[in-house]
Amino acid sequence: AQSVTQPDIHITVSEGASLELRCNYSYGATPYLFWYVQSPGQGLQLLLKYFSGDTLVQGIKGFEAEFKRSQSSFNLRKPSVHWSDAAEYFCAVGDMTTDSWGKFQFGAGTQVVVTP
Amino acid sequence: NAGVMQNPRHLVRRRGQEARLRCSPMKGHSHVYWYRQLPEEGLKFMVYLQKENIIDESGMPKERFSAEFPKEGPSILRIQQVVRGDSAAYFCASSDYSNQPQHFGDGTRLSIL
Numbered sequence: 001a002q003s004v005t006q007p008d009i010h011i012t013v014s015e016g017a018s019l020e021l022r023c024n025y026s027y028g029a030t031p032y033l034f035w036y037v038q039s040p041g042q043g044l045q046l047l048l049k050y051f052s053g054d055t056l057v058q059g060i061k062g063f064e065a066e067f068k069r070s071q072s073s074f075n076l077r078k079p080s081v082h083w084s085d086a087a088e089y090f091c092a093v094g095d096m097t098t099d100s101w102g103k104f105q106f107g108a109g110t111q112v113v114v115t116p
Numbered sequence: 117n118a119g120v121m122q123n124p125r126h127l128v129r130r131r132g133q134e135a136r137l138r139c140s141p142m143k144g145h146s147h148v149y150w151y152r153q154l155p156e157e158g159l160k161f162m163v164y165l166q167k168e169n170i171i172d173e174s175g176m177p178k179e180r181f182s183a184e185f186p187k188e189g190p191s192i193l194r195i196q197q198v199v200r201g202d203s204a205a206y207f208c209a210s211s212d213y214s215n216q217p218q219h220f221g222d223g224t225r226l227s228i229l
Contacts (some may be wrong), residue, residue, distance in 0.1 A: 032216060043120070043207055043220035044159075090158055103172055104149075104218065106158035 002027040002093050006107035014115050015083050021076040021110050023091030032094035033074040034104070035065055039087045045090075050074060061085070086114040118143065120210050120221035121190075128227045129198050137193040137224045141210030148191045149218055152181055153205040165191060195226075203228045 003026045013019050025031055032051055036044040048059025055067040065076045074091060091107040121140040128136050141148050146167050151159040161175040165185040176183065180198075184192040195202055205225050209218035 025209075036220070041222070043222040044209075044215050046219070049217050092159075103161050103164065103174070104151075104159075105161070106151075108156075108158040 001033060002095060002105050004091050004093050004105050004107040006089075006091055006110050008110045009088045010110070010113070012113045012115060013081055016080050019076075019078045019081045019085070019112065020037065021089050021091075021112070023074045024072050024077075025074065025091075025093045026072065027093060027095075030068075032060070033065075033067060034092040034094070034100045035059065036086045036090045036092060037061070037088065038109075039042060044090065081112075081114055083114050083116075086112055088112070120145075120208055122206075122208050122220050122221035122224050124224060125222065126225045126227070128229060130229050132197050135195040135198050135202070135226055137195075137208075137226070138149055138190045138205050139193070139208030139210075139221060140190040141208075142212075142219055144208035145212050145219070147211045147213070148185050149209045149211075150191075150193050151209065153207060153209045153223070155204075156180075160206060198226075198228050200228050202226060 005024045007022050021084045032088050034049045035047040036038050037047050047063050048057050050057050050067045058064050088109045088111050091108050092104045094104050120142055123138050124220045127174045148165045150162040153159045163176050163183045164172040168187050180196045207220055207223045209220045211218045
């Protein structure tokens with residue numbers, strides 16, 4: 001069964017600094033990978049996705065992520081964070097081998113705090 | 117161009133009562149997914165439905181929980197005889213095909229007194 005690990009529960013970063021959020025997955029084949037962001041009291045917003053092709057994917061709000069098969073990772077990056085980036089970030093993997101494609105596996109999330 | 121609509125946003129129930137959570141998917145979406153988020157945890161898959169069909173309910177507790185997505189109207193997640201442990205945020209997501217990204221609603225926060 002697939003699983004997703006986000007090793008960092010909480011990250012504090014200064015405004016303007018770079019940000020990298022780690023995501024490791026366990027899956028037998030090439031997974032569909034996603035990053036979502038959740039602001040307090042809100043639902044999840046899709047930042048970016050990886051299905052196939054170019055391993056560096058660009059998303060909204062200046063985020064990008066790189067799929068590294070050899071490391072089973074899909075880390076999220078942003079060169080310069082803004083105060084509005086403070087939120088919780090979730091990595092998710094979708095199973096492309098079954099009909100039950102909706103069975104996303106989510107990581108536990110990384111809370112990002114942005115300081116002035 | 118409304119997104120996924122969930123109501124109510126907050127729901128308070130006493131132990132033993134029933135909770136009904138509604139989800140209207142995005143226009144044109146026929147795939148609906150329900151997730152539960154406990155405090156300090158990620159989202160846990162509960163059930164995947166298409167119109168009038170349950171595709172995968174492997175994440176649903178065996179008792180007290182049920183879900184439907186009728187031909188007309190919203191999807192309903194129903195919890196009977198609620199207990200304190202049911203307190204959580206319940207999120208609904210929808211997609212137009214099963215292999216497309218899911219769009220999430222703002223969730224229903226369920227509190228059990």
